[in-house]
């Protein structure tokens with residue numbers, strides 16, 4: 001479990017580039033500097049470890065898990081090569097990238113996460129989709 005105030009394993013990095021975030025993702029990101037929870041989470045989640053992220057509301061947890069997990073998928077698909085949408089290339093198969101399943105408790109959060117993931121993936125060939133069971137079950 002990672003708590004606020006713990007020293008970042010990645011050191012006092014100041015930018016996402018210093019964390020090693022792939023260009024396909026950083027190019028789509030409106031920020032250059034990671035927030036504290038994003039610095040703390042990075043080495044664990046990008047390295048494939050399990051982690052529970054704990055910090056106050058609005059502290060940046062969404063990108064803290066989304067960026068390293070998408071980064072890891074692109075690493076599996078492209079290794080050191082940048083892979084992009086240029087030329088209309090096909091999306092890499094899930095057998096190369098792995099699949100990422102995000103489960104959130106409400107359809108509103110689902111919509112917000114979908115929009116954020118789509119924005120982040122505008123320069124990469126990964127595909128994103130969402131499903132909500134609100135209408136089918138009358139519950140989230």
Ligand SMILES: Nc1ncnc2c1ncn2[C@@H]1O[C@H](COP(=O)(O)OP(=O)(O)OP(=O)(O)O)[C@@H](O)[C@H]1O
Pocket residue numbers: 031032033034035038055056057058059060061062063
């Ligand atoms: N590196 C960053 N630099 C500046 N702003 C950021 C950064 N990362 C995220 N934000 C912004 O911070 C705000 C809060 O982010 P986010 O919703 O991910 O927080 P959260 O911890 O998941 O909140 P909650 O606990 O309410 O779900 C958003 O407006 C987001 O765009």
